[in-house]
Amino acid sequence: MDGAASRSGRVLLYGATGFSGRLLTQCLQEQGLDVVLAGRQHGRLAELAKRSNLDFRVFSLEDRSQMEACLHDIQIVLHAAGPFQCTALPMMSACIRTGTHYLDLAGEWQVFQQAMDQGGLAASKGVMLMPGIGFSIVASDCLLAMALARFPETVALRLALSTPDVMSRGTFRSMLGLTSSTVMVRRKGALTAIATGSLLRYFDFGTGLRQAVAVNWPDVLISQVTAGIPSLEVYAQADWAVQLTYRVGSSMAPLHQSALGHRLLDLLSYGWPQAPSEAQRERACFVLVVEAEDRWRRSRYLRIQTRDGYSVTAATATEIVRRVLQGKVAPGFQSPAHLFGSSLLEETGCALRVE
Helix, strand or coil, X not given: CCCCCCCCCEEEEECCCCHHHHHHHHHHHHCCCEEEEEECCHHHHHHHHHHHCCEEEECCCCCHHHHHHHCCCCCEEEECCCCHHHHHHHHHHHHHHXXXXXXXXXXXXXXXXXXXXXXXXXXXXXXXXXXXXXXXXHHHHHHHHHHHHHXXXXXXXXXXXXXXXXXXXXXXXXXXHHCCCEEEXXXXXXXXXXXXXXXXXEEECCCCEEEXXXXXXXXXXXXXXXHCCCCEEEEEXXXXXXXXXXXXXXXXXXXXXXXXXXHHHHHHHHCCCCCCCHHHHHHXXXXXXXXXXXXXXXXXXXXXXXXCHHHHHXXXXXXXXXXXXXXXXXXXXXXXXXXXXXXXXXXXXXEEEEC
């Protein structure tokens, strides 16, 4: 029995005071799970822990020994503190050292590359690494798996995401930091970089054809490993104004990694609403479309409508934590649909319509 499996079933939620973290705290508690809240800031964390009647731990991701001490009795870490391209690897590494299963809400492709790179070491320690257990990857991962099952002769897939109806300040900040000068697509098994904004296509999200632009998305990186997809492009719905903003942002990409760049991104996102209201989330929905092309270049389509991204994240993440606690684990790097099946989104009640 691996170290994580032999522990008491405790779940540590790091980044608990963020918008998604607070939603997860409530959902995990409603499932009767043994949750420990964690984060960097004592004041907000202590207040949330008191309201929720939960234990809490304060530690920095820069303090290796403190991290290990705080994880010694933890079976699963659910990492919810972004930007994940900066915060995921330290927590992932600590989980491997302490024999703790690692889950997170990341949507940044860099995090998936890190998890794949660490997968062999994690497997040797009996530790599972599963980034992207929220909306960002569960929805697309499940839809791609559904398309392959329905259209087995597929040789190329194109995935498109509708414009989100609601977005928190943290998500907006993460999206600003993801713009780059190139976009990765997979063609005949090889990752290929193309200029940002150079690849456009039309998709029907349910209200007629809408233009979309190719974007960086983790499925392009992991699809061949988890599903054997040789060719994949991912698009996001974008009118001319969004495309212009995207191109301008990509030209400033080198600045994003500097201290000045981080401060500028913080300032740009400061005016964005901190979190959508419950009423806004109840009205919101999200649409994903996949185009499956066979070797004769015939295209077939599959479209799924989901609840808002935050409700989906809370539901899928909670369900995955519950299943891992029950022993549904595979050591090393894993994706949600690869381990739990393409029906995961429907089983959690998050798929409103599939057509």
